Structure formats: structure tokens, C-alpha cells
Amino acid sequence: MKKPWRGIPWTGETMTTRTSDPMAKPPQPLLDVRGLGITFSGPGSLVPVVRDVSLTVAAGESVGLVGESGCGKTVTGLALMGLLPFRTSRFDGQILLDGENLLELSERQWRKRRGRRIGMIFQEPMTALDPVFTIGAQIGETLRTHFRIGRSEARERAIEALAQVGIPDPATRHDAYPHELSGGMRQRAMIAMTISCEPALLIADEPTTALDVTVQAQIMDVLGELSARSGMAMLFISHDLGLVSQTCSRIVTMYAGEVVESRAADDVLCRPRHPYTSGLLRSLPSFTPRKGRLPSIPGRVPRPAEFPNGCRFEGRCPHAQQQCSARQQLQPLRDGGFARCWRSEELSLPGVLS
Amino acid sequence: MQNQFLRFLLWRMVQFLPVVAMATLTIFSLIQLVPGDPAATIAGEYATAENIEAIRHSLGLDRPLWEQYGIWLWNAAQGDLSNSLLSGLPVMDEVLRRLPSTLTIAVLALCIAVIVGVPLGVLAATRADTMLDRLVTGIASLGVAVPNFWLGMILVSIFALGFGWFPTTGARPISEDFWGALHHAALPAATLATGGIAEIARQLRSSLIEVLQSQYVRTLRAKGLPNYLILWKHGLRNAALTLLTVIGLVFNHMLGATVATEAVFAISGTGSMIVNAAINKDFPVVQGAVFVLVLIVIVMNLIIDLFYSLLDPRVKKG
Numbered sequence: 001m002k003k004p005w006r007g008i009p010w011t012g013e014t015m016t017t018r019t020s021d022p023m024a025k026p027p028q029p030l031l032d033v034r035g036l037g038i039t040f041s042g043p044g045s046l047v048p049v050v051r052d053v054s055l056t057v058a059a060g061e062s063v064g065l066v067g068e069s070g071c072g073k074t075v076t077g078l079a080l081m082g083l084l085p086f087r088t089s090r091f092d093g094q095i096l097l098d099g100e101n102l103l104e105l106s107e108r109q110w111r112k113r114r115g116r117r118i119g120m121i122f123q124e125p126m127t128a129l130d131p132v133f134t135i136g137a138q139i140g141e142t143l144r145t146h147f148r149i150g151r152s153e154a155r156e157r158a159i160e161a162l163a164q165v166g167i168p169d170p171a172t173r174h175d176a177y178p179h180e181l182s183g184g185m186r187q188r189a190m191i192a193m194t195i196s197c198e199p200a201l202l203i204a205d206e207p208t209t210a211l212d213v214t215v216q217a218q219i220m221d222v223l224g225e226l227s228a229r230s231g232m233a234m235l236f237i238s239h240d241l242g243l244v245s246q247t248c249s250r251i252v253t254m255y256a257g258e259v260v261e262s263r264a265a266d267d268v269l270c271r272p273r274h275p276y277t278s279g280l281l282r283s284l285p286s287f288t289p290r291k292g293r294l295p296s297i298p299g300r301v302p303r304p305a306e307f308p309n310g311c312r313f314e315g316r317c318p319h320a321q322q323q324c325s326a327r328q329q330l331q332p333l334r335d336g337g338f339a340r341c342w343r344s345e346e347l348s349l350p351g352v353l354s
Numbered sequence: 355m356q357n358q359f360l361r362f363l364l365w366r367m368v369q370f371l372p373v374v375a376m377a378t379l380t381i382f383s384l385i386q387l388v389p390g391d392p393a394a395t396i397a398g399e400y401a402t403a404e405n406i407e408a409i410r411h412s413l414g415l416d417r418p419l420w421e422q423y424g425i426w427l428w429n430a431a432q433g434d435l436s437n438s439l440l441s442g443l444p445v446m447d448e449v450l451r452r453l454p455s456t457l458t459i460a461v462l463a464l465c466i467a468v469i470v471g472v473p474l475g476v477l478a479a480t481r482a483d484t485m486l487d488r489l490v491t492g493i494a495s496l497g498v499a500v501p502n503f504w505l506g507m508i509l510v511s512i513f514a515l516g517f518g519w520f521p522t523t524g525a526r527p528i529s530e531d532f533w534g535a536l537h538h539a540a541l542p543a544a545t546l547a548t549g550g551i552a553e554i555a556r557q558l559r560s561s562l563i564e565v566l567q568s569q570y571v572r573t574l575r576a577k578g579l580p581n582y583l584i585l586w587k588h589g590l591r592n593a594a595l596t597l598l599t600v601i602g603l604v605f606n607h608m609l610g611a612t613v614a615t616e617a618v619f620a621i622s623g624t625g626s627m628i629v630n631a632a633i634n635k636d637f638p639v640v641q642g643a644v645f646v647l648v649l650i651v652i653v654m655n656l657i658i659d660l661f662y663s664l665l666d667p668r669v670k671k672g
Contacts, residue, residue: 081576115578122576127569132591132666142577177667193577 028099029056030233031080031118031201037092038072038079040304046090049075049304050257053093054330057201062227062234064244064265066280067254070301073237076254077203080235081120082110097201116146119194123206125186129178135162136174139193146197161192165222184215188222195226202227205237220247242284245269253277256301256312259330263337270351273339275317278349311341319347366659370652375427377648378641382423385637392439392635413439426641435642440634445642449624453646455525456623458535459615460608462543467550467604472597474551475558480585482563490555497552502611506545506618513541523620542619546611550604554597561596565589594665602658606651 140154162170310325613625631639
């Protein structure tokens with residue numbers, strides 16, 4: 001299986017855990033999310049925004065988390081970081097990092113792992129950096145939070161991190177303020193800050209969405225190289241299946257706060273097993289013939305308060321039948337992976353590569 | 355750099371001229387509405403109409419109003435604030451003699467307002483929407499609403515007359531007796547500070563809440579930074595611009611509010627000077643005092659503008 005589109009080198013062999021021996025017992029994954037549920041409590045109301053999310057990321061592996069806006073991808077990412085407001089959020093299930101349930105840790109213990117074992121970069125590089133401190137000061141501060149090092153060593157390592165993400169003249173840029181850099185450079189600085197403490201897992205929440213197309217490819221290159229070189233695992237959150245399929249070996253699709261499909265990237269692209277994933281794939285412009293109308297999924301994601309009891313995609317699904325109004329479970333598939341659709345084995349859904 | 359700074363200062367001076375002209379012209383116009391005639395006051399009870407007319411002529415009060423104002427402005431531009439109509443003494447000397455008491459009260463009040471207001475604002479922001487927050491916000495609203503002169507009298511009756519901790523009235527020159535001056539200034543300054551405390555706490559609260567909800571604070575938390583660093587280093591630094599603006603406004607307001615406070619505590623500062631002169635329609639004195647106060651306000655604003663460029667790298671000098 002080749003990756004035929006766009007000019008980004010396919011580094012899958014070095015960064016995935018698709019080992020040749022299928023009988024080998026899989027090692028304990030780095031991140032193991034089991035049945036994660038997130039409920040926001042407002043004044044007099046409980047809104048379940050995410051339900052029964054299970055996913056794993058092995059050490060060094062890149063996993064994509066895809067779905068439209070409002071599917072709960074970002075909320076899931078923030079929950080893994082412990083960045084949701086604790087006073088108004090309730091959690092179910094487990095978030096195991098190195099076999100340790102983060103949800104049972106005290107805020108202080110969780111903080112020590114945040115930025116050190118698990119880091120996150122965000123969508124908006126223009127607003128994600130503190131405007132009144134230099135780039136270098138913000139990187140150095142991160143380092144000095146997690147390591148006992150002096151100022152000069154922090155400076156050295158910050159410059160090193162800036163060089164790693166391909167920022168030219170890193171020693172000068174170290175003393176620049178965020179507003180003095182372009183969007184792409186800021187996102188690079190943001191990545192440099194996050195990788196400076198060498199986390200085992202990087203959560204990238206739409207890291208290229210706010211950037212120009214040319215810069216997008218550069219940032220993807222940087223992330224791919226970093227992950228290949230340092231063996232850092234990545235959870236790549238995006239609505240762009242095309243972008244995700246270039247970097248990730250596995251793809252987890254979320255719809256309306258639930259995981260609906262979780263399989264190897266190539267399998268998903270050729271033979272999606274959930275109608276929603278198939279719809280997402282078919283609405284990618286790069287895979288559609290030039291002439292004719294771009295296919296799209298009719299309707300929109302229901303809001304959390306209006307989630308139906310049965311299959312949450314039923315209202316927009318072209319294959320819906322009566323049994324779909326029953327609650328759907330994530331079912332193991334014959335050819336590996338999971339899908340949350342009772343018709344997943346019988347339907348032959350169009351992918352993008354066949 | 356040096357050149358740029360000088361140009362900045364020069365530009366501010368040019369901006370300052372119309373401000374002074376407008377302020378003094380407004381005061382001059384308002385004083386014309388005050389009943390009474392300074393010439394008659396000077397001439398005394400048994401003066402004839404000719405006497406009063408002669409005095410009026412010698413003081414230049416028989417000239418058209420715009421001419422009176424024009425002469426005053428022309429002299430002021432040359433550094434001469436004219437003489438008092440009543441006492442005949444140079445206004446500048448009188449203002450400079452009384453200014454230290456007023457400044458002592460105002461500066462002390464500002465210090466109290468910052469020292470009390472900042473922690474209150476931070477507390478309210480970090481405990482947003484809790485009972486504590488509502489308590490602080492409530493006290494702040496009360497601080498804005500309570501009239502200064504009334505609060506002054508209450509404080510005097512409790513802390514000066516009741517406990518005897520502070521003198522009831524008067525002031526000491528700060529150049530001769532530093533601690534004595536502070537002791538005398540404590541109650542008037544506390545009176546003056548209430549509005550400032552409330553204003554600083556309220557504005558800092560809303561600014562800090564906005565900062566703490568920002569994307570970059572989420573980044574800071576994602577880095578694993580401890581909460582105290584997020585709040586006191588990044589939070590306050592980003593809210594500092596708002597804080598600085600509020601401090602400037604509060605100080606300017608305090609300078610004006612000294613008028614009532616000095617009356618309550620019988621302090622002979624510039625505030626009481628303005629009140630007395632206005633009652634007697636002694637316009638050169640009122641004008642002169644206002645002129646000096648406007649000057650102080652402008653210098654204060656200039657200092658704050660300079661701090662802006664120090665605190666925020668996005669603000670360019672000049």
C-alpha cells in the first residue's frame with residue numbers, strides 16, 4: 001500500500017508499530033483510553049458531550065482522531081490533558097498513561113505529567129502564545145518547570161528546540177516576541193515549546209488548520225520528522241482525513257461524541273466500515289473527479305443535548321433501517337478494528353482507494 | 355532611540371497646550387456664573403460706587419471677558435500665574451506652598467488603593483462566581499457609591515474621636531516631619547482611597563478573568579506550569595496594561611476629589627484653596643491652581659504612557 005498523494009515522505013515504517021509478526025503479544029500501549037465519558041454540568045443541567053470513547057496509542061505510533069466540528073475531538077484531547085474545568089466536568093472510564101489512570105491522580109500529580117509525558121499543540125498559533133513574553137522565555141519556563149536546570153542551560157536547550165523545528169537563526173528568534181513572527185513560525189515555536197521536554201505523546205489539535213496551505217505541508221513535515229526521529233507518539237486531531245492519512249497508521253473516527261470507527265489507516269481509506277467515515281472520505285475534494293458536484297453529508301452534527309438514543313448518525317445516514325434506532329455498540333470487525341454500526345459487515349461502503 | 359524618545363516628549367508637550375487652554379477657559383467661564391464681585395469685597399462695607407469702579411479698573415475687571423482671559427493666558431504661558439485679586443500675592447507661591455499637603459494625601463491614597471485593590475481584584479478573579487467574588491464585587495460597588503465627605507466624617511468619629519488613633523484635622527509638612535505628615539494624612543487618604551480601591555478591584559477582576567480564559571493561558575496549563583506562576587507572572591503581567599490605565603484614572607480622580615476631603619479634614623491644600631477662591635470669585639487663584647493640577651495630570655499620563663511601552667512589547671514608542 002503506497003501513499004500516492006502530496007509530497008510528504010511516508011515515514012510509516014519507522015514510526016508505527018505494525019510489526020511483521022502478527023502473533024506477537026501487543027505491548028502495553030502508551031495511552032489507553034477506556035470508555036471515557038465526559039459530562040458538562042451547567043446551571044441545572046447535565047450535558048453528556050462525549051460517551052464511551054476508547055482508543056489506544058502505542059509508543060512511537062501516530063493515530064488520527066477525525067470527525068466534523070462538534071464531534072467531541074477537541075474535548076477528548078483536552079480531557080486527556082486534564083485541561084477541562086474540573087468544577088463543571090464529570091468523567092467516566094479511564095485514561096491510562098503508562099498504565100496509570102490519570103483521572104485518579106491529584107491535580108498536582110497530573111500537572112507534573114502535563115507538558116512532560118504528554119504535550120499538546122493547538123489550532124490557533126496566533127493566540128496560543130503569551131504575547132508579552134519572548135518565545136525563548138516561554139520555552140525556557142517550560143523546561144525549568146520540569147527539569148532542575150539553570151537559566152543558561154534552559155536557553156541552550158530552547159535554542160536547540162527551535163533549531164529542531166526548522167526555525168532559521170534560532171538564537172535570534174529565541175528573543176523575539178510572538179507578534180514578531182509569522183503564523184507558521186509561531187506554530188513552529190509552539191511545537192518547539194511542546195517537544196522541548198521530550199514528551200512521549202504529543203496531542204496535535206488541528207495544528208495546521210489556521211495556516212496557509214504551503215505552510216501546512218511544512219508543519220506536517222516537521223511533525224513527521226520529529227516523531228520519526230525521537231519516537232514520539234502522536235494523537236493527531238483533525239477534520240481533514242487526507243492530512244491524517246499521510247501521517248497516521250491508524251484512524252479513529254468520532255461522530256457526535258462517540259467513536260464510530262477505529263481501524264488501520266489503509267483499511268479505512270479502502271473499505272470504510274461506518275457510513276459516516278465513508279461520507280467523510282467521499283467529501284474530500286482531492287479524491288473526487290474534477291467534474292461534477294462534490295459529494296457531502298446532508299444535515300449537521302446534532303448538538304449534545306439533542307443526541308438521539310439509537311445510532312447518532314441515523315438521521316443523516318443513507319443506509320438507515322429500523323434497527324438503527326437501537327443503541328449501537330462498538331463491534332469488533334472480521335478484518336480487524338471496530339465499528340459502531342450493526343450493518344458494518346454487510347454494507348459495501350465506498351472509500352477513496354479501491 | 356534617544357532621538358525618538360525626545361520627539362515623543364515634544365509631541366506630548368504640543369498635545370498638552372490645547373488641553374490646558376480648554377481646562378482654564380472652562381474654569382474661567384464657570385467662575386463668571388458665581389455671584390459676587392471681587393472689587394466690592396476688596397473695597398469693603400462702606401465703599402462708594404466710584405471706589406469700587408476704581409478698584410475694578412485697576413484690576414482690569416472692566417475689560418471684556420475674552421480680554422481678561424487672554425491676558426491671563428498670555429502671562430501664564432510666560433510662567434507668571436498673576437496675583438490673587440484679594441490678597442495681591444503671587445498665585446504661584448501660594449499654590450506651591452499648599453501643593454505638598456494635597457500631593458501627600460493623593461499619593462498615600464493611591465498607594466492604599468493599589469495595595470488593597472490589587473489583591474481584592476485577584477481574589478475575586480480567581481474565585482469568579484463564588485460567594486467570595488460576590489462579596490468583593492459588592493464591597494467594590496459600595497466603595498464607589500459611598501460619598502467621600504460622609505465616609506470622612508464617619509472615619510473621624512470612629513478612629514479619631516473614638517479610639518484617638520489619628521488626629522481629627524490638619525496636616526504636617528512632609529518635608530519637616532515625614533511620619534507626622536503620614537499620620538495626619540492617614541484618615542483623609544483612607545477616605546480618598548475607597549473609590550480607588552473599588553475601581554481597581556473591579557477593573558482588575560474583569561481584565562484578569564479575560565486573561566485567565568485566554569488561549570495562551572490554556573497553553574501555559576498544558577505546559578504543566580503551576581497555578582501561582584500562571585496567575586502572578588502571566589496573568590498579572592497581561593492585566594498590567596488595564597491596571598496601569600485604571601491607576602492613572604484613579605489618581606487623576608483623586609486629585610479632584612481632594613477638594614471635598616480637604617474641606618472635611620480642614621487641610622489647607624490646593625483643594626480648599628480652589629474652593630475659597632471660587633467663593634470669592636478670585637479667578638486668577640482658581641485658574642492658577644487648576645493649571646498646576648492639569649500639569650500634574652498630564653505628567654502622570656505621560657509616565658503611564660512610558661510604562662505601557664515597557665510592559666507590552668507590542669506598544670511601540672513614539
